[in-house]
Amino acid sequence: MNKTIMQFFEWNLPTDGGHWNFLKDHSKALSDVGINTLWLPPAYKGAGGSNDTGYGIYDLYDLGEFDQKGSVRTKYGTKDEYIDAIYEAHKNNIEVLADIVLNHKGGADDTEWVKVVKVDPNDRNNKISDEYDIKAWTKFTFPERNNKYSDFKWNWKHFDGVDWDENKKESAIFEFIGLGKAWDTAVDSENGNYDYLMLTDIDVSSSVVYDELLKWALWYVKIAQLDGFRLDALKHIGFEFFAKLINDIRNITNKELFTVGEYWDNDVNILKKYVENTSHIFNVFDVPLHYNFLTATNQKENYDLRGLMSNTLISCYPENSVTFVDNHDTQPGQSLESWIDNSFKLQAYTFILTRKEGIPCVFFGDYYGMPSNSIAPLKDDLDNLLKARRDFAYGWQHDYFDDAHIVGWTREKGLAALISNVNDGGSKKMFVGEKLSDKSFVDITGNVSGEVIIDEDGNGDFTVNGNSYSVWCIIKKD
Incomplete structure (x- = not known):
């Protein structure tokens, strides 16, 4: 399937x-x-x-x-x-x-002092401050879980940056300094470097x-x-x-x-x-x-x-x-x-x-x-x-992208689809396979009534209404 x-x-x-x-x-x-x-x-x-x-x-x-x-x-x-x-x-x-x-974490259990540099939010490669210490929410200890499944505790060494200094109550993008930390380089170039998205950014290079x-x-x-x-x-x-x-x-x-x-x-x-x-x-x-x-x-x-x-x-x-x-x-x-x-x-x-x-x-x-x-x-x-x-929706596909406003395609298992984006509908002669000659197709969507009979060459004339869609499928015989 x-x-x-x-x-x-x-x-x-x-x-x-x-x-x-x-x-x-x-x-x-x-x-x-x-x-x-x-x-x-x-x-x-x-x-x-x-x-x-x-x-x-x-x-x-x-x-x-x-x-x-x-x-x-x-x-x-x-x-x-x-x-x-x-x-x-x-x-x-x-x-x-x-x-x-796995990009970030939020809701840390405690803060710790971390050395940072502030960066331009529109160009994260551009440092806009000297190095200094902030109080960052980076300690994740999960006391209520009490080490079940894992005793790993997260701290600033496991992150790259944050967007909040609890000490100054300041919102900005702070890049961590020390331990060779830097934004990941193999990321999107939006905002200069789009490693940092939100909250406490996980250092996946660790x-x-x-x-x-x-x-x-x-x-x-x-x-x-x-x-x-x-x-x-x-x-x-x-x-x-x-x-x-x-x-x-x-x-x-x-x-x-x-x-x-x-x-x-x-x-x-x-x-x-x-x-x-x-x-x-x-x-x-x-x-x-x-x-x-x-x-x-x-x-x-x-x-x-x-x-x-x-x-x-x-x-x-x-x-x-x-x-x-x-x-x-x-x-x-x-x-x-x-x-x-x-x-x-x-x-x-x-x-x-x-x-x-x-x-x-x-x-x-x-x-x-x-x-x-x-x-x-x-x-x-x-x-x-x-x-x-x-x-x-199986078998060979044949495309009929021959009109700006009505396009269609078929699948040789027994399907013919059309979509339109203008008020006037229309029809397309489309090939569904010679093995389906004399078979009847109906529009499973109910948008167009009637049946289409496939000719001896494997073609049928399939219709779609204006600003609509139709999916003609072979009638299953019990």
Whole structure:
């Protein structure tokens, strides 16, 4: 079966601790429509306790087990509920990807004096002060966990920088001095050097830090029976770190551990370089494709649909691409807001779910809706597309990118898809294979009625409505 991922969260989920149970209750239904991989939110305790979405990492070993940061459970539930939900997913033939956040930590237990230099936030290579001492929140001792699973205690030697001086109550970017410390060089060049993102920046070049994070990752894979990872904030971490970490984890566990990383950049050449530098060992989200969808959304009928694949990762490294329409960062109100609205949302999903390039990832907020953003669910529409992918999106692909406003493609298992971005619909004669001659196709989306009969040469005349999408599939005979 085609690999199909769902990002199983959005930013503004309720903080009632019910999410792991929601997953447990919905695993079978998701499996039934063809979802076979779930990317779950960060499951460990954040600095915000039960209100933390998961990216303000406090304790990687606390999966909702210890009374830390004001609660035992995380935003999503308890450790036992998490493990039970993964068990249920596995029972329904769904693999689970854990969200791995190793760029920073937050919510330290104590401060210590650290020698620093202040840097220009717009050019982190530019030092704008002499060396001096600040009081930094860098001591992580996890007293409530009391050394269970690990007795490792974090201190300033394990970090590169912070953004707060408790002594002067000053917010700035402070780079640590001493022990040969410096920003990682193999990171994104935005802001001169984009090693520092937020909170207390982990020094991944430290062998002591690496050994502890490898030990933690092996513990995590075993205790949660993980099937893979989603890696956060790749552009802020030297590429060598994750290349080595993922290889080491795979070699030690002898598990395939499918992995996809988030490198947020619209320049496909930067993503290509990252894939090459990491020797193609894991996938990367196709951010440029997302922005092509956004441009199509904003420009409407002025957008040339033949350019959807231009300068995308799927156009050069499809085997290393994970495609998506939106996610928790692009949803309204978030840091990378770039929302694909309903004028093009389902055309975009038709594109990623029925084509051969890349592995598609469906966003929880699209599927189940987002009440906090007054966004209605598209579950019924997406179920139709997911079923088309599950049953028919196989075999040779034939492209018909011969018109600026209606493009189509076919798959020889028995699928013909079209999308349009103008008020007038239209038809295309498309080849689905001579072996399907005399077979009948119907539009699984329900947008166009009737049947299409394939001629003796393997062609059919397939229709799409204006500003719409259609996925014609062969009628299954009982």
